[in-house]
Amino acid sequence: GDGRVKLCLSKEDFDAANAEAGDNLVAVQISTKTCGPCKVVYPHFAALSEELPDVTFCKIMGDHDADTRALMKEWGVRVVPLFMLFRNGEKVTEWSGAKPEVLRENVIENCNDNEKATIVAA
Numbered sequence: 001g002d003g004r005v006k007l008c009l010s011k012e013d014f015d016a017a018n019a020e021a022g023d024n025l026v027a028v029q030i031s032t033k034t035c036g037p038c039k040v041v042y043p044h045f046a047a048l049s050e051e052l053p054d055v056t057f058c059k060i061m062g063d064h065d066a067d068t069r070a071l072m073k074e075w076g077v078r079v080v081p082l083f084m085l086f087r088n089g090e091k092v093t094e095w096s097g098a099k100p101e102v103l104r105e106n107v108i109e110n111c112n113d114n115e116k117a118t119i120v121a122a
Contacts, residue, residue, distance in 0.1 A: 003046035005029075005057045010067040011074075014058060018089050021056040025115055026086040027107050030077055032063040037098035038081040044100035045083075048107060054115045055107065085110050 008014040008028075018026055029045045031038035042059070049057035062072040062080060075084075083103060084094040092110055095102065108116065 001046060002059075003049035003057070004053070005046050005049050005059050008058045008060050009064055011071050014060065014071070015089075017056055017058050018086060021086075023088050024054050024056060025092075025107070025111055026056045026058060028058045028060060028084045028086065030060045030062050030072070030075075030080055030082040030084070032080050033061065034063075035080045041081055041098035041100060041103060044103055048104060051120050052107065052111065052115060052118070053120060054118045055111065 006013075006017050008017060014028075027045075027048075029038070029042065031042065045057065045059070049055070060068060060071065062068055062077060079096045081098055082094060082096045083106065085092040085107065087110075093106065095106060108119075
């Protein structure tokens with residue numbers, strides 16, 4: 001399943017998700033259709049979205065269409081899966097790789113106290 005993950009198919013979708021999040025954390029997974037590691041780590045990303053109800057989770061398929069390819073170019077994406085965390089529309093951090101424990105650690109480390117307070121036990 002996709003948990004609470006929003007699929008963003010354009011910069012507008014992503015900007016809307018960011019705006020809706022307000023000053024809450026936004027976690028993004030950038031994938032492509034042919035990326036094996038992306039498919040392996042995605043269920044962990046989706047599960048994390050259920051655990052952290054105050055964090056917005058977005059998935060962007062970099063090879064979906066011209067819009068998403070333009071976004072990848074704008075962001076300088078060279079490797080997938082790539083994860084980015086945003087707050088107030090500003091990128092906080094990014095990392096690549098398909099390690100579920102690194103994903104979880106990085107997202108939780110960047111949560112504020114309010115976001116951590118709402119963690120739902122998996």
